[in-house]
Amino acid sequence: MFAKFVLIGFDLVEEMLVEAIRPHAASNGGGSALTDVRAILSLFVMAFASLIPFFGVTGLSNARGQEKMRKLFFGSGAGF
DSSP states (O other), rough: HHHHHHHHHHHHHHHHHHHHHHHHHTTTTSSGGGSSHHHHHHHHHHHHHHHHHHHHHHHHHHHHHHHHHHHHHHSEEEEE
């Protein structure tokens, strides 16, 4: 149930970002949105935010050990 609300929330945030970028890009005469500094910065922020979990789990795995992380994600008991 929680996952559904999280996905709906991310969908709403994505729609707000697209609506924030699209009118500004359309005022350029319909050109490429990547020539706009605002669009480039928003893409950078989205890419950065999407990579946080990957590097976070990787760093945690290096600090705690791969076996403990494997137990945490795939085992029945708590790894910590």
